[in-house]
Amino acid sequence: MAAIAAEPTLVKKNYLTALREALIEEMRRNDQMICQGEDIGMLGGAFGVTEGLLDEFGSTRVIDAPIAEAAIIGTAVGMALNGKTVMAEMQFIDFISCGFDQIVNMMATYHYRTAGEVNLPVVVRGPAGGYGGGALYHSQMNEAWFCHSPGLRVVVPSTPYDAKGLLKAALRDGNPCIFFEIKELYRKNEIAEVIPDEDYIVPLGQAVIRKEGTDITFVSYGQSVYHCMSAAAELEKLGVSAEVIDIRTLVPLDEETIYKSLSKTNRVVVVNEAPMTCGFAGEIVARIANNAFNLLDAPPARVTRLDTPVPWVKPLELHVLPSVEKIVRVALQTAKY
Amino acid sequence: MSVIPTTGTAAFEPLAEIAESTNDSRPSQLLTKEDCLEIFNQLYLARYFDIRLIKEKKRGRLRGTLYSSHNQEAILVGALFGLKATDWISPIHRDMPAFFLKDSKFQWDDPTRSGMSIEEVCAQVWGKVDSPGRARDNWSHIGSKSKRIIHSTSMLAGTIPVAAGVVYADRMNGGDAVVLTFNGEGSTAQGIFHEAVNFAAVHKLPVVTIVENNQWAYGTPVHMGCPTPDVADRAHGYGIPGLVADGQDVFDVYDKVMAAVEHARSGKGPSIVECKTFRAYGHGDHDDDRAMKYRPSEEIEKGRTRDPIAICRESLIERGFLSGAEAEQYIAERKSASEATNDDFPPVVVEYLNRGIEFALNSPLPNAEEGAMWVFKENA
Ligand SMILES: Cc1ncc(C[n+]2csc(CCOP(=O)(O)OP(=O)(O)O)c2C)c(N)n1
Ligand SMILES: [Mg+2]
Numbered sequence: 001m002a003a004i005a006a007e008p009t010l011v012k013k014n015y016l017t018a019l020r021e022a023l024i025e026e027m028r029r030n031d032q033m034i035c036q037g038e039d040i041g042m043l044g045g046a047f048g049v050t051e052g053l054l055d056e057f058g059s060t061r062v063i064d065a066p067i068a069e070a071a072i073i074g075t076a077v078g079m080a081l082n083g084k085t086v087m088a089e090m091q092f093i094d095f096i097s098c099g100f101d102q103i104v105n106m107m108a109t110y111h112y113r114t115a116g117e118v119n120l121p122v123v124v125r126g127p128a129g130g131y132g133g134g135a136l137y138h139s140q141m142n143e144a145w146f147c148h149s150p151g152l153r154v155v156v157p158s159t160p161y162d163a164k165g166l167l168k169a170a171l172r173d174g175n176p177c178i179f180f181e182i183k184e185l186y187r188k189n190e191i192a193e194v195i196p197d198e199d200y201i202v203p204l205g206q207a208v209i210r211k212e213g214t215d216i217t218f219v220s221y222g223q224s225v226y227h228c229m230s231a232a233a234e235l236e237k238l239g240v241s242a243e244v245i246d247i248r249t250l251v252p253l254d255e256e257t258i259y260k261s262l263s264k265t266n267r268v269v270v271v272n273e274a275p276m277t278c279g280f281a282g283e284i285v286a287r288i289a290n291n292a293f294n295l296l297d298a299p300p301a302r303v304t305r306l307d308t309p310v311p312w313v314k315p316l317e318l319h320v321l322p323s324v325e326k327i328v329r330v331a332l333q334t335a336k337y
Numbered sequence: 338m339s340v341i342p343t344t345g346t347a348a349f350e351p352l353a354e355i356a357e358s359t360n361d362s363r364p365s366q367l368l369t370k371e372d373c374l375e376i377f378n379q380l381y382l383a384r385y386f387d388i389r390l391i392k393e394k395k396r397g398r399l400r401g402t403l404y405s406s407h408n409q410e411a412i413l414v415g416a417l418f419g420l421k422a423t424d425w426i427s428p429i430h431r432d433m434p435a436f437f438l439k440d441s442k443f444q445w446d447d448p449t450r451s452g453m454s455i456e457e458v459c460a461q462v463w464g465k466v467d468s469p470g471r472a473r474d475n476w477s478h479i480g481s482k483s484k485r486i487i488h489s490t491s492m493l494a495g496t497i498p499v500a501a502g503v504v505y506a507d508r509m510n511g512g513d514a515v516v517l518t519f520n521g522e523g524s525t526a527q528g529i530f531h532e533a534v535n536f537a538a539v540h541k542l543p544v545v546t547i548v549e550n551n552q553w554a555y556g557t558p559v560h561m562g563c564p565t566p567d568v569a570d571r572a573h574g575y576g577i578p579g580l581v582a583d584g585q586d587v588f589d590v591y592d593k594v595m596a597a598v599e600h601a602r603s604g605k606g607p608s609i610v611e612c613k614t615f616r617a618y619g620h621g622d623h624d625d626d627r628a629m630k631y632r633p634s635e636e637i638e639k640g641r642t643r644d645p646i647a648i649c650r651e652s653l654i655e656r657g658f659l660s661g662a663e664a665e666q667y668i669a670e671r672k673s674a675s676e677a678t679n680d681d682f683p684p685v686v687v688e689y690l691n692r693g694i695e696f697a698l699n700s701p702l703p704n705a706e707e708g709a710m711w712v713f714k715e716n717a
Contacts, residue, residue: 042631043556066526066562067493067554091555098492098527133401135475137491306709312475313464316708 012192015185018160019049019125022167023087025199027057030085033171036063036072037089046091047127047186069099073124077107080120085171090126093180094140099124107176108151122176123167127183128156129223130273130305130321135312141222141274141305146178147250147283153177153204154250156222158185161195162248165202173204182222191226205252209261213243216335217261219284220271221247224322228271231327240335250280258284259292266297267334271322276304298337301330352578352596352608364419364595365588370658375442376414376587377653378683380646382445382690383410383434384669385682389690390462391622391674398698399463401475404430407617407674408585411645412549413438415582415590416517416610419598422451425503425516427487427496430477431549432519433458436486445689451484455693465700472703473711485514493524497533497546504542515543515601517594522611523554525571526562534607538575543601545594546609549584551616555624556631569611577608584612585643588652615640617673644670 013021027033035053037045041064044051054062065072069090076086090096096103103124110118130139146152153175157163163181170177185191210225211232218228225246232242243261247253262268268288270281285300306320360366368376387407393399406413413435417426420440428435437445439452448454453469461468461479470479470488480488487503489496500516507514524530525548537544548568552559565571572579578600582593590612597608617640619628647670653659669681679687 038554039556043627046555064557064561066557067523068526068528070528071526092491095492098529133475135478136473137478308709308712309473311473311708313472313702315702315705316473319705319708 010194013160013195014187014189014192015157015160015163015182016047016049016187018164018195019167019181020051022164022171023050023053024056026085026168026171027053027061029199030171032083033085033087034061034063034076034079035087035089036065036076037087038065038067038072038091040064040089045089047183049181050089069095070102071099073099073122074102074106076122076124077102077110077120080122081110081118085121086123087171088122088124090124092134092138093126093128093142094137096124096126096142096178100145103146103152103176103178104149108146108149110151111175112151119174120176121171121174123170123179124177125167125179125181127186128180129182129184130310130317131223132184133312133314133317134310136309139310139317141180141272143178143180143250144274144279147280148278151176152251154180155204155248156180156182156250157202157248158182158222158225158246159191160193162202162208164195165200166204166248168199169201169204172201180222184223202248204249205254206249207245207247207254207257209243209257210246211242211244213241213265215241215265216243216267216269216331217258217265218242218244218269218271218327218331219247219258220245221250221280222273224271224273227322227324227327230324231331234324234328235331235335238332240331242331247284253284253287255287255291258288259295262288262292262295266295267337268296269301269303269327269331269334271303271327273305273322275307276302277307279304298334301334303327303330352580352600363588363592365591368588368591370656371443372418373653373656373658376418376591377646377649377659378686379414379418379438379441380410380587380649381667381669381682382686383413383438384646385686385690386434388674388677389694393694394622395674401462401464402621402623404433404476404621405616405618406431406434408640408645409549409551409614409616410434411587411649412547412584412590412612412614413519415587416519416547416594416612418442418591419595420515420517423485423512423514424598425485425487425500425514427480427489427500427516427518428477429489429493429496429519429521429524431521431551433462433477435519436477436479439484439486453479453481453484453486455689456696459690459693459697460700463697463700464702465697466703467696467700471707473707487516492529494520494527494530494533497530497544498536501533501537501540501542501544504544505540508542513543513602515545515598517545517547517598519547519549521554522548522550522552522559522568523557523562525568534571534575534577534609537607538577541604541606543604544607545597545601546607547594548609548611549614550611551614552636553616553620553632555620556627567611569609572609575607577606579609579611582610582612584614585645585648586652587645587649615643617641641671646670
């Protein structure tokens with residue numbers, strides 16, 4: 001039976017498993033790495049991302065923290081200041097607000113204010129995003145807060161392959177990073193995929209084209225990528241060929257891939273789940289307007305959440321969040337402009 | 338005029354009311370037979386609410402996560418029973434019955450009372466438009482300004498500063514309201530817990546912080562979140578009284594909370610009342626299976642032997658308020674949601690909840706457009 005051991009595993013893995021593997025492999029690779037967060041040890045995390053870590057690495061490196069996000073992040077900064085790499089889990093990314101000061105004032109600025117003496121390999125990660133009926137405090141996409149705080153990497157993977165490769169890249173990057181995991185994708189079978197057994201990373205700052213097209217470009221990240229893919233399929237039936245770009249990392253942003261696509265399509269719709277005002281879609285539109293104005297045949301458009309919180313019950317939630325229908329509608333207007 | 342009263346107790350001193358009380362002068366000893374039977378019924382009501390929601394979910398008539406208050410009812414009933422209608426409360430996820438138990442003494446059905454109706458609470462649980470929050474946020478994230486119930490968010494311990502602000506304003510207005518904030522023991526590790534209790538202590542505000550110590554914060558045991566033997570010991574750092582109550586004994590909770598409330602109302606400042614209890618199931622019903630792995634089963638068995646309904650029944654028998662067949666009529670204790678039936682509860686309790694659920698099922702969903710409303714107050 002031993003003969004088949006060399007076969008690559010062709011088992012499809014979901015987004016959550018990919019993340020868990022990234023953590024386990026990095027913990028094995030780097031014995032200076034620590035994981036901490038609420039209920040990540042004995043329970044294995046609210047969603048199970050850290051399952052098995054405590055057993056393998058012990059309670060010094062896998063810390064069940066008191067319910068105190070500011071302390072979880074602040075102590076991670078101290079550990080990193082003294083040579084460790086730290087993964088700090090937020091049980092839901094919504095609760096990151098309780099640790100806000102330690103992130104934006106302590107962690108994000110450390111490298112800057114020490115003229116490069118200190119760099120902090122800290123990844124703050126947690127489940128994010130709406131469409132699950134999680135209501136105001138279990139649905140947020142608050143990535144813009146952190147894009148607006150210079151010194152932080154901001155990453156939002158949308159596939160299992162990227163989730164694993166980006167988490168590893170973030171842990172090795174040496175800069176603090178806020179890592180948004182899309183909880184609706186954690187166990188979604190449709191997106192499970194075979195991922196390499198060998199060690200790999202997905203470099204920060206590289207967008208990927210999920211679908212090629214010639215008439216219009218969708219730029220998005222996270223769950224919105226799937227909405228754009230569905231919208232592209234609808235548009236195909238209407239004779240409009242859409243290209244879908246998944247930027248994967250917001251900071252740093254791969255602008256080149258966007259402009260290259262625009263030189264072909266000359267039209268763009270940017271989609272994100274967060275509210276419109278000061279959201280990252282607005283930033284992308286602004287950069288396009290500044291740097292690629294000549295490529296445009298139509299005003300760059302946005303589809304975002306309305307400027308509201310995410311309400312609980314389904315009809316309300318769907319009313320405020322982007323949908324395939326809304327994306328198709330805006331894309332048609334942009335295509336016809 | 339300063340709103341900060343100048344009188345106060347010395348740090349660490351136990352509440353005079355407790356220190357001086359003999360068994361016979363305890364507040365609970367002054368409760369009448371009718372009061373005690375009402376308390377007994379309220380325990381049944383809280384228990385039935387919990388069990389019934391679990392059953393409704395199993396039947397597929399209800400969605401969303403349930404955070405059971407099973408076995409912690411004595412804390413809610415005992416803490417709320419002695420409050421005045423003008424007092425405020427701020428319940429959290431495990432305190433769903435608090436919304437209808439507030440100001441419910443002998444008047445469960447009075448629409449003018451300072452507590453929510455069972456219809457409103459059920460409409461909220463079912464996510465319908467007749468919920469006080471029009472189903473914009475889920476579960477316990479509701480409140481009512483007029484009924485003096487503070488609206489919580491998910492962020493644990495987040496309502497304690499709000500509670501302190503509310504009674505600060507009440508003082509300015511010449512009121513004598515006290516606020517009871519409810520918190521899990523795990524939530525006392527939050528920075529905002531410290532900031533808020535500290536503020537209340539500095540200003541001697543009438544804030545009574547009830548800590549429901551059910552030994553677990555999700556999958557983390559109490560000793561990993563709190564370094565002192567009792568969570569109430571945190572009070573020492575603020576120079577305020579920290580009391581420990583037996584959270585399974587509704588009368589002990591009543592005594593300790595009443596002492597803290599009187600202390601607060603008379604201007605002596607805040608206190609912490611830790612109620613020792615025990616979580617009956619998983620953190621939420623999504624966690625029931627996983628909880629079996631991280632929690633020793635002997636612990637669950639042992640906990641079940643101290644059911645608050647049974648302990649209350651024994652006290653009532655001892656005081657001669659219940660006897661013979663009457664005492665044995667409804668045996669809801671030590672039964673899980675799957676074991677208990679309607680026959681284990683007084684009909685008045687079952688009928689009350691039936692009405693709430695019927696109302697919720699018939700209440701419509703809010704219109705989609707409401708999702709975009711009330712971001713700002715509209716000025717005409
Ligand atoms: C700021 C914040 N961090 C984390 C959570 C996630 N969370 C919800 S309940 C809970 C455990 C609370 O434990 P405890 O305070 O003991 O209350 P219990 O559930 O035991 O009644 C956690 C960690 C949250 N709601 N808010
Ligand atoms: Mg607890």
